[in-house]
Amino acid sequence: MLTSVPELAPLTPGAARVLDAASRLFYERGIHAVGVDTIAETAGVTKKTLYDRFGSKEALVIAYLQHRDAKWRAHVADHLSRIPAPGTDRVLAIFDAAITWSDDYSPKGCSAINARAEIGDGHDGHPVFPEVARQKVWLLDVFTDLCREAGVADAAAMARAMMLLYEGAIVTVGMETFAQPFEVARGLARGLLTASASSASPLSTWSSSA
Numbered sequence: 001m002l003t004s005v006p007e008l009a010p011l012t013p014g015a016a017r018v019l020d021a022a023s024r025l026f027y028e029r030g031i032h033a034v035g036v037d038t039i040a041e042t043a044g045v046t047k048k049t050l051y052d053r054f055g056s057k058e059a060l061v062i063a064y065l066q067h068r069d070a071k072w073r074a075h076v077a078d079h080l081s082r083i084p085a086p087g088t089d090r091v092l093a094i095f096d097a098a099i100t101w102s103d104d105y106s107p108k109g110c111s112a113i114n115a116r117a118e119i120g121d122g123h124d125g126h127p128v129f130p131e132v133a134r135q136k137v138w139l140l141d142v143f144t145d146l147c148r149e150a151g152v153a154d155a156a157a158m159a160r161a162m163m164l165l166y167e168g169a170i171v172t173v174g175m176e177t178f179a180q181p182f183e184v185a186r187g188l189a190r191g192l193l194t195a196s197a198s199s200a201s202p203l204s205t206w207s208s209s210a
Helices: 013-029 034-042 047-054 056-082 090-107 113-120 128-150 155-175 179-194 202-209
Strands: none
Touching: 013 034, 013 047, 013 056, 013 113, 034 056, 047 056, 056 090, 056 113, 056 128, 090 128, 090 155, 090 179, 113 128, 113 155, 128 155, 155 179, 155 202
């Protein structure tokens, strides 16, 4: 099931401290700005413990992204569980989940997007790129399933529109361009979903010409 939460390998207490410290530092300061010495000191462990548990800083970055993603998926699953019946409200539940998530967990925007921006062009073999791509494809697949369940005529096109609204909102959160971007995105998403019943809807026109 697309909304299931991935099972991650259990962590030893030392590894958990390292990951907690790294996650906080990577998100607040950036991946390149934080070295393993700072992570080990903040976690209260030795560098040897850090390398014994994760092998490399690169692997620690991937663990950071995967654990944040698992928490986000659990948050999404919780919101969807409150609206079991297929329909517009279930699609919009993704935006509702993002609204309640962003203030506490993503005040600087999306951790995956931020990591991707730091790493490079994605063609150098760095494992961050496929990890970020995997996370974004998962969300697009969720939108596609929810739109299909809701009876949207062109579920794939609508899901792409929902994804663009979501991604635009999460970037706007990080840039602080204007307040409450997810609320704005949710309103636009509702309008598109409502209009999708009409053959003359803007999405139908866009989809056929894309």
